[in-house]
Amino acid sequence: MALHRGRGFAAINYPIGMNLGGDPSQALVHSNPGGKFMVALSSIDLGQGMKSVTRQIAAETLGVPVEDVYVDTADSDTGPHCMGSFASRGTHRVGNAVIEAAREARAVMLEAAAEELEVDPGDLVTDGQGNIHVKGAPSRTITTAEACAAAQFRQGRTVSGRGIFLIPLSEVDPETGEQTPVSCFAHAAMIVEVEVDDETGEVAVLEMNSAYELGRALNPKLVEQQLVGGAWMGMSHAAWETTEPYYPDRDHGPIDFNSYLMPGPGDIAPHSIAVLERPAPDGPYGGKGPGEMCANPVLPAVANAVFNAVGVRIDELPITPEKVLRGIRANGGARPQGRP
Amino acid sequence: MPVRVETFDSLDAAASALRSTRSARFFGGGTLLMRAANHGDQSFDTLIRARDPSFRHIRSESEGVSIGAGVTMKEIIAHRDLSFLIPAAQAVGGPAVRNMATVGGNLYANSPYGDLAVALLVLGARIEFVGQGGRGVEIEEFMRDRDRHQGSIVRAVVVPRPRDPSSFRFVKVSRVKPKGISLLTIATYLPQSGGRIRGARVAYGAMGPRPLRATAVERLLDGQYLDSATIERAAAAACDGIEPRTDSLASSWYRREVVGIHLKRLLTGDRR
């Protein structure tokens, strides 16, 4: 018996958002008299970090520290319409809506500050630390808190903003499929190294090296969370998971986390990730959305690595030891393809 | 109707309650019965418990170690007299499950569960029942028609100590690391005298509906030196007379193809 190592490659791109009935999301932003801001959304945080990324986007746009902003998600009475958290649309669509809402609120805040400082709003800048001052004259300054208080109690202005971002529906031509599916694409390339046991067909993922281009990484830690967890899920889809192990036969469908197979903490492989950031022209600060595409390159890369290791093409997922062993038997033994 | 729970201080009282109550089950650690109750299992409406201390004893006896049926996997792992069972007890579930799962429950578990029972099977354990005198029954007899014993309570399992610990080997093959359910489990007990195997016992888990003996393999090993030729012959016959089960982890075909490989690796000490 022998263990055979193999390397497999895959490269993918991924459409950000969707083309379905128009793709809108809305956001509302307002401040209290203390210059602390609330963002109201009906969007959902599934763990991907919707609350956190929109909070940073709002703070950046308003020109205030992130601590001055909190995001409330998913209350249909207070949060304006959003299609939902799917299709990698959250960061891109909701983020853009938050920018528009925050811009409007910022404009009112600067008008209030201008009135207090008796200058033109166009001459004012924020320092991101909670201060507003005249361009080139830092001494002529007012805090965002003071500006918002003045708006509320002296000037009668609402420091608030509404935002919507809509990618309108693109017609799809019945004859050619012509359409504008989405507005931007993320990219990835991955090399997976596996070890295949030619007596049992067992496949172990030894190492992953990847490069992901995601537009701007709005929060590097949230990006890392998605890429690390997503690659694990890609491994899982490649070699473990299915609700119907004998598809299209429906028998023996798993009913719990013991029979529904996923890699355990002892199966995970070292994953070295490089992130490239080519800003999306229409993305919030150039952001795209890493949430879905991060899993996709792993599936074919594992299949290609198995072929490189033992010369067996598994073109039906998942890549189970049984399928690999049947392939090795059909070939009359393992046929290592040589290290690329 | 909600599940009733009746608790008794003595196993004997619990046993008579179990006999007299229709659709009652005896409750050990709960890993099987609470799951069934949570799922709305309609086959029982009463759970019977016992607080009897004897239910949880671990006691050395002349012919081996007597383990109360209420002893958990965790307690087996922690007990110095049972170190030979650690590989099997450690193979059961994660830490939380091992704190709950009992020896008695493991005997009644259906595949792919029941890893400890595979070890008990090769070691020739004896099952003692509450309220039944005598020596109880040999474990393979118990496994053969386990349902007949549904109505009775296992008090303890008496496990002979392997004369030479190295003569007992155990492996659980799973798809998930470090812990997953069994694709197949193999336990071998190959005591030797004069270098030859005497009284070989080999058992599998997850190959059938419950743990079973690999008698063809035992016959090939008995009286032989444990050399590579013998191991090859044993591996080739690993599935003789056995129709492996198909489940969500693997097909009957796959189990048949690899059980010999894993048996060979276990016997040659090739653990990867």
Place this chain on the structure above:
Amino acid sequence: MIEFRKEYFADERDDNLNEIGKPTQRQDALGHVTGRSPYFDDHLFEGLLHIRCVRSPHDHARIRRIDTSAAERMPGVVRIVLGKDVPNNLNTLLSLLDFGIDDEPLISDKKVSYKGEPVAAVIAESERAARDAVAQVRVDWEVLPAVLDVEEAIKPGAPVVNDVYPGNRFVYHGKYDHQKLRFGDVEAAFRQADRIIEGRYQMSPIEQAPTETCGAIAAPETNDRYVVYTSTQALFFSLDTTSKLLRVPSNRLHLIGGTVGGGFGGKVDSLHEPMAVLGTMLTGRPCKYIFDRHEEMQVGAPRGAERWYLKDGVMNDGRIIARKFTGYFDSGAYTRLSSYAIIKAVGHLPGPYTIPNVYADVYCVFTNRTPATAMRGFGITGVDFAIECHMDKIAHELGMDPIELRILNAYRDGDMKAHRRLAKNTALIECCHVAAEKAGWPLSQAARQASSLRDGGGARAEIPHTVTDQHGRVEGYTAGSYAQKKRPSGPAGQARGPQSPASHPSRDSIAVPSSFDRAPQPMSRPAPSAPPASAAVAPPPPPTAQRPAEQHAPEQRRVTRFSSISGLRRR
């Protein structure tokens, strides 16, 4: 470990921002580590009732009779709900976007088309009481033949899974039993190709498996409204679906969610909100409807299986000059979101490569299994598996390095894609470079010198003369749209010419109007002009006749249409 390669595309970014790009702690981190984050089930209600469904044990069966008398007498049972109790018991999620025909009951009362389909719901004082009563509901089934394989399902005489679509195929644009992609002439290019390489690929059905199962709690709110705590991934899909199925004005529904124990797509089209609100409407008490793990695994909608056939025309130097797809999405018994996944997939083909001739027929097929829905990578993951395994196969057959094959065929800024939009903001080649570098995978100098910013556009920006066909034509459906709803739409295909038989593509070359109303693309930069192809890696010149790209100027959008991808009605 992770590194951020800032040197790439640095000139396209301003990295000196205050908050963007900072590793700021998550807003919800403290709630998570203290166990205080409020998921839908973390709201306690006095007198909460529990809903459990009676489910089909059969893949396909007619319901002759449902006897609930024994169940009604069970202790703790408050109410048993049947299909007739649902005010508007037929829906399809995307009808909210005027896409597709209502085809799925909330509680089925005539027939079931998958194992696990609900035919009754028990509302009881405790979960256990509900489970016990479910076990007492007697259903008289007439078991029907079932079909479980996508290619079996579309054969003549196959059992009809979904009565709305007797052909077991979703209908696109009220016109075809599949979605077409046509770009150039693959058949002509196959004849020019040095080799033809084919493959068949199967994506498995996959459970989203969030650690929190799908569920919702509804309760009467003051002001004669209903409050709903929910695990939904799409608050307004859930709100509008509930409003439609129960005929409740949407402003009488107050949905609260937003903190969810994982979704991965499985909570986009959940039917827990309408079921819970229905329970509350019928009992006046708070009602909880939640999947147990067994239901989440086998009844909750998975990522559907996909089967893809690929046929490529390849030159010996590695250029791919034609790629043909036939795809089958296994939608299960009802439409849910599979119809849309195909639109998304077709817009994605032929993958991140510039191939001058592309053809796809993609079918949304109904089978007697759990309806499929979204999952992470929806519509793309399956075909990317097919494409990238196929690319590896091509590299092997040509004896070519698999990464260099990708770089040679990679799409670049300014290239025309098969869905007839110019590529921009591309970065596939750079990802290939960095991944290879990290893994110590040697690349030729030519491959290393390639760039997404160079050698695109020019001839590669043109739309080839395209062959179209009428195969797969269906009758009896009319395309509708939000804009047309007010007036009844005319019979299908009246204005169309004669239809060719649905077997082989007709060879007549219809000049295709090459511009449809497209989305405005804010902030889009002009596509780079195409310098002469560098000697390094010459990207493939399109081999077939060209039509000028000017015809691509964006056209004034017609009246705003909420949706008309395939809003359709059964005539």
Place this chain on the structure above:
Amino acid sequence: MARKPLQFQLNGRHQAVFTDDGQNLLDLLRRGVGDLTPKYGCGQGTCGTCTVLIDGEPHLSCLTLAETVDGRQITTTAGLAEGAELHPLQTAFMDNFAAQCGYCTPGMLLAAKALLDRNPSPTREEVVEAISGNICRCTGYEPIINAILDAAGRRNQRRYG
């Protein structure tokens, strides 16, 4: 339905409650006591999200018959922090971004606490074994493993430094 009186310590506080016949501990803690930190993930003992410590050892509350905890010490995630001061594991989970949806986090924290209380300086393999009964669908486990090793390091620093 028979209701039985039951007394136990929950996070150091005495609890006297009634339990329904056949009720599992998860349901008792959540609906009976109002401690919502243990989560329902499967009711089958296969996911670990309902993990609690009973006399310091991890148990699956969904498979624990509530009445069997009479007189015992139960720890949930609600009992990890001392007042406003987070447990080192909680801090480490935050610093390592070891939570995404957060649903498995309470069970993970308790599985990890049981390990560190008995083995203050575990190896990576011991950490992996300790969480082997707990499913996480978001993180790929790596950040969780790192967080637990990190917390162990801090605890040792605190002890020796």
